[in-house]
Amino acid sequence: MSGAETVEQRGRPGNPRLLAAVAGQGAALATALPVLLFRREEIAERLGVVGAVVGEAALIGAAAVVAALVVPRLRSVLPAGILLTLAGLLAAAGLAVMARTTGVAVFTAGGIMLAAGAAPGLVLHRLLLATDARQADRFRTASWYWAAVAAGACWPLAARVLTSIAYSTVLWAAAALALASAVLIARHALAHDNDLEVQPTVARMDVPWARRSYGAALAVGAVTIGGADPAQSLLLGEWQRSPVQNAAVLAAGAGSAVLISAFGPWYHRLHRLTGGRRSDAVGTQLLVAGVLMLLGAVSFTYIGLVACWFVAGGAIALALAGLDAAVFAGIAPDLRRAVAARQVRWAGAGAVVGASFNAWIAGGWPDQWKLAVLALPLVVVGWAVRRFAASARDAETVVAVSKATTVPRRVYPVASGPPLLSVEQLSVSYGSVQVLFGVDLTVHEGAVVALMGTNGAGKTTLLRAISGLEPTIGGRIVYAGLDITKTRPTWRVGMGLHQVVETDAVVGPLTVAENLTLFGHGLDRARRARSIADAYELFPRLADRSRQRAATLSGGEKQMLGLAKAVVTPPRLLLIDEFSLGLAPTVIAEVLPVIRRIADQGAAVLLVEQSVNVALSVADHAYVMEKGEIGYSGPAEDLRARPDLLRAAYLEGLAHALHIDQRDA
Incomplete structure (x- = not known):
């Protein structure tokens, strides 16, 4: 593929032909606007309707706004060039129907066709033309586009001043321009609006x-x-x-x-x-x-x-x-279309508010x-x-x-030997309800840390915040000496931070073998084969079911398959959320040694677990959460030696249990 073809397929707005085609389509769509706004009495007279076609015009406008909200989903299926070409043909047909008919029902149907054809342009035109590398070029291109749109709205009004032109003639001209623009855009059928980042x-x-x-x-x-x-x-x-x-x-x-x-x-x-x-x-x-x-x-x-x-x-x-x-x-x-669709929605809301204010x-x-x-x-x-x-x-x-908040920033020197994970005064809220309050937690390499607490204590929320799935409102998360508080979740995965969730962490339609191959897609073939063999050795049940679809596995086998990811692609930090939930004791007994082995190989493991016995049997250090705060932190063996303290913490609250413990001491 030549360099010129690559630029054209990317839809670079520096291409004057693409600019002319898109601007022409925008002008054609704008031509219908003054007809529907200022010549409704003339339309009503021809269609034999008493008064003005106010309701029909409003329906057409509403259809355009509603259709624009569907465009982002359609755009995920078709390239922007193809979508705009098809939309232009539909708009041209709708304009022709509106120009030719003398029946109000057919006129309205043509207007709906016009609205559906205009919707992709409302969302995609500006995206194709607003990604020049230089800001000055972006402004100039956007100015020319809006000049074309304004010209499309201007010429029917100016023609009315110079001659008694019928509205049907204006619509026929708009249909011709829409058809010509669709043909020109078809030459750029593979033009995209989302594969070009100029900065x-x-x-x-x-x-x-x-x-x-x-x-x-x-x-x-x-x-x-x-x-x-x-x-x-x-x-x-x-x-x-x-x-x-x-x-x-x-x-x-x-x-x-x-x-x-x-x-x-x-x-x-x-x-x-x-x-x-x-x-x-x-x-x-x-x-x-x-x-x-x-x-x-x-x-x-x-x-x-x-x-x-x-x-x-x-x-x-x-x-x-x-x-x-x-x-x-x-x-x-990938977010530009959603922003453009929101702009259309807000413009439609403004039109509705203005019309409602005038009427009522x-x-x-x-x-x-x-x-x-x-x-x-x-x-x-x-x-x-x-x-x-x-x-x-x-x-x-x-x-x-954004770069300052998404690119990890080093806060500890490399040689200072900090913990692999350090959560410092972390706070999280769901809307106006705060659920984590100044949480502090550390996890060192090669250690298994248990995070325990009752339902609703905030354990899963803390794990999701560490993974980047929940935004924070205070504090910071330091991983390997880097501040990753605002780093994207995908970047955290690339840095070796993996999470096994309590729900199915597997791809159901794929077989066990295909899931393991997917887990190791970034490895070379020989290393991937060795890693999968190690996973089968640790989990013999998976080897027996290698050709079975993951969706048909039992809950315990799915957890084994989820943990096998950490064997195929060893993480630096593994977050495990409630892995024992609903599992039989025999299955738990098979899984716990694997968690210990992952830690012995140098990875840090943060285990969220409601079952005290399960968590303390494998952990080196333990934290107990209560109402969004860390209420206890200490060696796991100390808690194993005090089952009465744990029992009181779960039944009567941690603060009460610690108060009793201090009084007895």
């Missing part, structure tokens, strides 16, 4: 820029979609403008977005800003847009309304381009005040982005912080 990324969806993009989507949806009806009523009623003049004002707002987005990167410096300065600039654009929309709505002069809305349209376009350039490049590729709360208000109130979310979001500019870091800054 280090963070596997989190709650980075500041993503959160602020949701607020911006809500505000823009409220003012553009929810404010369409009061804006048209204001122009036709208060200002006594004709439909042609109405179209001219709206075209001016969309046209300013085209001009400022297309030519803006040459005269402003937004693409050069980073960190808090970029956040401040984007917030300023949203704030300016909201204030101008509000001032235009209550303006005493017609020219003031036109001027305010003209600049507001451009400011919104610049803010959207800045958000796209900042959000997606710094997020892990402000039904009798003047149109000026309706628009003024709908512009307030833009003002609030813009103010919030500016107000918290220091924390609204751009992609590069977020990644720098």
Whole structure:
């Protein structure tokens, strides 16, 4: 495969043909928007419907938002290029149906087809175009895309000013453009949106820029979609403008977005800003847009309304381009689609809130005040982005912080001989309920440490936090001298930290032999064969059932197979959670020597166990947890010698038992 083909298949937005095809599809989809928002009476007249097709238009918009939520799952099956091609063909067919029909039911069906075809574009377009290596290039590409989308919304309005063009003609033109764009995108059928990382990324969806993009989507949806009806009523009623003049004002707002987005990167410096300065600039654009929309709505002069809305349209376009350039490049590729789908959902929520406000709360208000109130979310979001500019870091800054929290950081010198695992003042909560309170625990290499306690004491939560499966709210986890508190679970596995859970730790549809082969997939063939032979030697039952599916094994045999992973791929730290739960004593007697052997070979073992006899029979050191805290820490033999203390701890509480012990002493 040539280098050019590789770049094309990866969907690198530096490819101008892919940019043109995606931008063309975005323009085609945007062309239907002014028809559904501002020409509903004309549609109703042709379809023979009394009034305007408000319900049908709302249904089409709702279908687009709902379909967009399904796109991330579809994208996991089909490449982005193929999905956009099929969606473009479906959208073109829907537009053609809407343009040709004279029946309201068929028109609505065509609209549903359009909505389903538009959904992949709503999610995937910006992902394909927002991953240039340089932030300035990302901003420029996003600006051109939004210029194309604004042009798609602008030209039907401008054409209405110049000629009495029918809405069906506009829809036929949009169908043709959608079909042509689908054909062009088909040339990039293998284009992907998730196999290209242009910079280090963070596997989190709650980075500041993503959160602020949701607020911006809500505000823009409220003012553009929810404010369409009061804006048209204001122009036709208060200002006594004709439909042609109405179209001219709206075209001016969309046209300013085209001009400022297309030519803006040459005269402003937004693409050069980073960190808090970029956040401040984007917030300023949203704030300016909201204030101008509000001032235009209550303006005493017609020219003031036109001027305010003209600049507001451009400011919104610049803010959207800045958000796209900042959000997606710094997020892990597998999470970008989910972030984009959330943005669509928030925009749809804004449209619903705006329309509901107009219909049920402000039904009798003047149109000026309706628009003024709908512009307030833009003002609030813009103010919030500016107000918290220091924390609204751009992609590069977020990644720098992410690297500091995900890449293990050495806290102990290599030669200092620290314990292999050191849990220091660790705290964990489930929502608002804290379950671990300042837990301290250490595990040395070659030692078996038992963690005991009653149900609900926090033992499993502590193990999950060490494995990286539960986030922490305080303290740190040090492994081999490295702070791994915020390290990804997959990295911890690669560092030799393995866990055997109390539930099935095997792949049920595979046989025992296939499970063992899977456990040793990273080993060479000869070493893997030796390791599997060692596992069969330790667990003769597994050798007898090597061709049996793992799902059909007994509970004890499944635990043996789970522990066999530590034999095939020896860990540095093995976490075992309630391995004896539901097992017969004979099975436990077979498994315990294996745990001791793993420790004797140099690994550290942290054994969570509710059965005191099982835990103390193999452990060197013991911890007892009670209500999320470590209540006792000491050699296991001391607890073995004091069964009365353990019995009192489980029956009456550890604090009470220790109090009695100290009093007797």
